[in-house]
Amino acid sequence: MTFKEIVDILEAEIVLDSDDSDTEIQSVCSTDLMSDLLHFSSMPRSLLITGLANTQAVRTAEIADIKAIVFVLDKKPDKETVEMARQKDIAFIVTRLSRFTACGRLYAAGLRSCTGENR
Amino acid sequence: MSSGRAIEGSFHLTGGDFTNAGAASSELKSILTNLGISLAIVRRAAIATFEAEMNVIIHAVAGVMYYQVTADSIKVILNDMGPGIPDIGLAMQEGYSTAPDWIREMGWGAGMGLPNMKKNSDEFKVDSVVGEGTTVEIVIRIKEESP
Amino acid sequence: MNVRDIVERLSLEVKTAKGDLQRxxxxxxxxxxxxxxxxNAREGELWITLQTHPNIIAVAVLKNxxxxxxxxxxxxxEETLKKAGDEGVTIAVSQSPTFEVGGKLYTILQC
Structure with a gap:
């Protein structure tokens, strides 16, 4: 699924667009606990859906090679968070949907979870 | 990378500084990437050091992250002035955490830190003295894929 | 749709004895x-989380x-399960990641 399709499905507002709006997203992780994000071993071209609207989410996304982040419940990131994502080339969107509805719509549209555990 | 030569350096970490938390691991990640080390190995090193760095930020007053990269391995040592870990066996259990609620609300303290470090390391050591501090040593071997 | 239906459809393992599965x-x-x-949670909702800490029971009770x-x-x-028993809160566990459990539950609740 492309980044642009995800923006449409989540009726999201783009904070930082992907360099390439045809960027293909292949897997999703939804968590507010950052170590959980670091727990998956297989996360190809991955999207993070989180309610944790701070720089920690961006930093962890960078370490885990996440391509794009969704903040739910209309949580607007502060300047620092946006700036960090910009520097790390991570696309960034905000949806007014809850985590449940955001996950549900993307799952129903065919996206699947990151899998596996590290080693 | 030319064989035999080691690339090394260190970062100072300040406990409680959540604004810069993870910056050292992030920089180490780009150093490793620029050395041409494979993405899978860089990712493991980044995850292990990031978890270790966050532990220093969350629990300690201050610490140092020292790294040494050779043709064969990445070694990272984190030395902190912190409360120490009374029972390392317990701390290695998934889900065990002594982090307070406000740390949990920042997305940390899920009790996955030490287990995540161990999973991503080829060699992993923790030494701790209660009331003095903790030293974590992470070694990741690079050799795996031959060109 | 009650708790028991969802436990079955999502192949969850119930860890508590006293919760109301008919709810x-x-x-x-x-x-x-x-x-x-x-x-933000509302009364009567199922809560999906990674947290295992005893405080989750107090939250589930307060929000009903x-x-x-x-x-x-x-x-x-253990302390979490003990509190859950005392308060009659159902706890079920899943082997799958949150995105998958939430995604499946969304499709189930919609039908």
């Missing part, structure tokens, strides 16, 4: 931040939630 589920809230659940699903192979702490 009607009115929706779902996914969060790993307790303050967020306190602020239908039950708690703990995901991604995590096991609740």
């Amino acid at each position: 009607e589920v009115r929706g779902c809230y996914i969060s790993d931040l307790l303050s967020d659940v306190m602020a 939630l239908a039950g708690i699903i703990i995901t991604n192979k995590r096991t609740p702490e």
Whole structure:
């Protein structure tokens, strides 16, 4: 699924667009606990859906090679968070949907979870 | 990378500084990437050091992250002035955490830190003295894929 | 749709004996931040989380939630199960990641 399709499905507002709006997203992780994000071993071209609207989410996304982040419940990131994502080339969107509805719509549209555990 | 030569350096970490938390691991990640080390190995090193760095930020007053990269391995040592870990066996259990609620609300303290470090390391050591501090040593071997 | 139906459809393992499995589920809230659940979850919703800490029971009671699903192979702490028993809160666990459990539950609740 492309980044642009995800923006449409989540009726999201783009904070930082992907360099390439045809960027293909292949897997999703939804968590507010950052170590959980670091727990998956297989996360190809991955999207993070989180309610944790701070720089920690961006930093962890960078370490885990996440391509794009969704903040739910209309949580607007502060300047620092946006700036960090910009520097790390991570696309960034905000949806007014809850985590449940955001996950549900993307799952129903065919996206699947990151899998596996590290080693 | 030319064989035999080691690339090394260190970062100072300040406990409680959540604004810069993870910056050292992030920089180490780009150093490793620029050395041409494979993405899978860089990712493991980044995850292990990031978890270790966050532990220093969350629990300690201050610490140092020292790294040494050779043709064969990445070694990272984190030395902190912190409360120490009374029972390392317990701390290695998934889900065990002594982090307070406000740390949990920042997305940390899920009790996955030490287990995540161990999973991503080829060699992993923790030494701790209660009331003095903790030293974590992470070694990741690079050799795996031959060109 | 009640808690028992969902336990069966999602192949969950119920960890508590005293919860009300007949209870009607009115929706779902996914969060790993307790303050967020306190602020935003609604009565009768199932709560999907990674948290295993005993405080989750107090939150479920205060918000009158239908039950708690703990995901991604995590096991609740003993103290958590004890409190759940005392308060009659259902805890079920899943081997799957949150995105998958939430995604499947969304499709189930819609039909």
